[in-house]
Amino acid sequence: MHAQWHALLCALSNGRSETALSSQTLPETFRLRAGNFNLLVLRLLDPRPDAVLPALGDQFRKAPGFLRFAPIVIGLQDLVAAPEDVDFRGLIEGLHALEIVPIGTTGGTPQMRQAATAAGLPPLRAAGGKEVDAEAAMAAAPQGASQAASAPQAAPAAAAKPGAAAQFRGSGRNALLVTEPVRSGQRIYAEGADLIVTATVNPGGEVIADGNVHVYGALRGRAIAGAQNDSEARIFALHFDPELIAIAGYYVVREGLGDAPIGRPAQVRLDGEEMRFGPLG
Incomplete structure (x- = not known):
């Protein structure tokens, strides 16, 4: 009996050692990182998908492939309508039919954002926690914008004619x-x-x-x-x-x-x- 208990304890000990060892050597399966992306914003002026989608389809048929499977943000800031009058689910289905992928919303009232979230379109937020507006969503990289704004001014160019005082600013990019x-x-x-x-x-x-x-x-x-x-x-x-x-x-x-x-x-x-x-x- 003592020998059997000894063997069992050894087996359990070995099992724990192997489990601990295997947990240390498991390959990494994912990493979470923050990122900035340039996104187009579809700013709604009409709450009806049957009014928006045909016009949108006509535009994008003139440029086939331009927005195919592209992520797009729905802008709510210009929309004058009650949340219950906006068919977000119909809009999502119609955009998918056009091979456009809506990923979230920007702007709008809290009630409008809540209605969009219920349909699967969460509000997009900037790193500071504020709501992303259309310009921020298009830029989507405030560091780059601030660097461009603070780019050093180039030295004044040589005058082409006497008395000319033209100056040129480089892009800094x-x-x-x-x-x-x-x-x-x-x-x-x-x-x-x-x-x-x-x-x-x-x-x-x-x-x-x-x-x-x-x-x-x-x-x-x-x-x-x-x-x-x-x-x-x-x-x-x-x-x-x-x-x-x-x-x-x-x-x-x-x-x-x-x-x-x-x-x-x-x-x-x-x-x-x-x-x-x-x-x-």
Whole structure:
């Protein structure tokens, strides 16, 4: 009997040792980290999904793939309606049918946010605990914005003519250099930086920068500059033939380019809420 008890105690002891050892050597399965992301905001002006969704579908059919499976925030700050009059579940289902993924809300009254949360759209909050507004959601990186605002001023440029006193301010941003062609379905994002592409951006490809976008080749895909709501950002291309261009959230699809210099060197800037196109040089 003593021998049997001794054997059992040894087995239990060995089992505890093996369990303790295995718990120490289990592989790490996940990590939680905070992160900042640039998100588009769909600011509702009408509470009816059957009014919003068809208009939204018409817009995005002009730029196929632009928002396919993209996360989007629902802006409630401009919505004048009672919470019970907003069909959040119908809106979510309709957005999913358009292959757009709503992930939360911003703005709105506490009652409106509560109704959205009940439908599966939680309010998004900034790191300080305050409600995210549309501009903050588009920027989604306050550190980068503050760094850009505090960028040192460049030394005054040499005067082109006597008496001229022009001064120029550098962007203070780094640049991401891409030397390979951007393929269809490929998306490249220069966070907190300008983006320089020395090859072609093919149809279906997408180049995004918080600063300027430079394409020293053919721009045949989509180009998005000023992704952190920088309205001073510009788009430059040696061969301008894009599917879509956007600056600081304002965009134009191919059909709306009008008198833009298609097929030629061009630069694009934002003037208020209007796109302006001009030649290079």
